[in-house]
Amino acid sequence: GAGVSQSPRYKVAKRGQDVALRCDPISGHVSLFWYQQALGQGPEFLTYFQNEAQLDKSGLPSDRFFAERPEGSVSTLKIQRTQQEDSAVYLCASRLQGSTEAFFGQGTRLTVV
Amino acid sequence: DAKTTQPPSMDCAEGRAANLPCNHSTISGNEYVYWYRQIHSQGPQYIIHGLKNNETNEMASLIITEDRKSSTLILPHATLRDTAVYYCIVRVAGSGGYQKVTFGTGTKLQVIP
Numbered sequence: 740g741a742g743v744s745q746s747p748r749y750k751v752a753k754r755g756q757d758v759a760l761r762c763d764p765i766s767g768h769v770s771l772f773w774y775q776q777a778l779g780q781g782p783e784f785l786t787y788f789q790n791e792a793q794l795d796k797s798g799l800p801s802d803r804f805f806a807e808r809p810e811g812s813v814s815t816l817k818i819q820r821t822q823q824e825d826s827a828v829y830l831c832a833s834r835l836q837g838s839t840e841a842f843f844g845q846g847t848r849l850t851v852v
Numbered sequence: 853d854a855k856t857t858q859p860p861s862m863d864c865a866e867g868r869a870a871n872l873p874c875n876h877s878t879i880s881g882n883e884y885v886y887w888y889r890q891i892h893s894q895g896p897q898y899i900i901h902g903l904k905n906n907e908t909n910e911m912a913s914l915i916i917t918e919d920r921k922s923s924t925l926i927l928p929h930a931t932l933r934d935t936a937v938y939y940c941i942v943r944v945a946g947s948g949g950y951q952k953v954t955f956g957t958g959t960k961l962q963v964i965p
Contacts, residue, residue: 743895772953781939781955782896830895839884841953843895 741765743844745831751850752821760816760847764833771814772841773806774830782830788814821851856940861960864934870927872959874940877921882944885916887925888955889936896939896955899925930963937961 744763752758764771769790774782775798784798790811799806803821808814818825828846857875864870876885886901900907900914902923907914913926927934939958 774955779957781937781957783955784953832895839886839901840898843897845893845895 743831743833743842745829745844745847747847748845749848749850751852754822754851755820756851757817757819758821758849760818760829760849762814762816762831762833762844764812764814764831765835765842766812767835768833768842769811769836770834770841771808772832772834773814773816774832775800776828776830776846778827785816785829818849821849823851825849826851856942856956858938858940858956858959860957861962863962863964864927864930866932866963866965867929870930870934870961870963872925872927872938872940872961873922874925875922876940876942879920879942880944883942884944885914885920885923886941886943886953887912887914888939888941889934890939890958891933891936899938930961932963932965935961935963 746761771788773785775785776782786799786806787795788808791808803819805817828848830843830846832841832843834841884901884903887899888896889899890896899911900909902914902916904916916923937958937960939955941953
C-alpha cells in the first residue's frame with residue numbers, strides 16, 4: 740500500500756488485558772513515531788524510532804507502555820494491564836530521511852472497558 | 853518547541869476563503885511554522901510549512917508576519933471537505949534527524965454550505 744497502515748482499526752479490551760497495536764510504515768521511511776490522541780485533544784507524542792533504534796521514549800506515560808521496531812520497518816506498540824485512561828486513538832506516523840513531512844496512519848481506536 | 857495559540861473554532865462559508873490564525877510569539881530563529889489538519893476519524897495530514905517567506909502550494913497559502921510572531925493559513929476556496937481540525941506547529945527542521953512535534957488542540961474549522 741501507499742500509505743501508513745495501522746491495525747486493528749478498533750480494539751476493545753477489558754481492563755487488565757494486554758494489547759498490541761501494529762504499524763506498517765511507508766516502505767523506506769526511516770523515522771517512525773507513535774502518538775496518543777484522547778477524545779477532543781490533539782495528538783500527544785509517545786515515542787520515536789530511527790530504523791530499529793528507539794531514540795526517544797519520553798512520551799510513554801508509564802512502564803506499561805512498550806514499543807518496538809526490531810527490523811526497522813513494522814512497529815508494535817504494546818500496552819500491558821490496560822486501564823480505562825488508556826482509551827484513546829493511537830496514531831503512527833513515518834517520515835523519509837531528510838524529509839520534513841510526516842505521513843500518518845488512520846490510527847487504532849482503543850477502548851478499555 | 854515554541855508554543856502556539858489558535859482559536860478553538862471557526863466557521864467559513866463554502867466557496868469563501870478560510871483564514872486561520874496562529875500566534876507563536878516565542879518562536880526561535882531556526883523554527884519553522886507547520887500546518888497539519890485532521891479530518892474526522894483520520895490521521896493528521898501535512899498541509900504546508902514555512903520559515904519566514906510566504907508559501908503557497910496546491911492546498912493552501914501560508915502568510916508569516918515579518919516579525920514571525922504570527923501566521924495565517926489561507927484556504928482560498930473552502931469546500932465541505934475542508935471541515936477539519938487545523939493544527940499550527942512550530943519546530944526546528946533540518947536535513948535529517950529527529951524533531952518531536954507537539955500538536956496542541958488546534959482550530960476546528962466548520963465549512964458551512
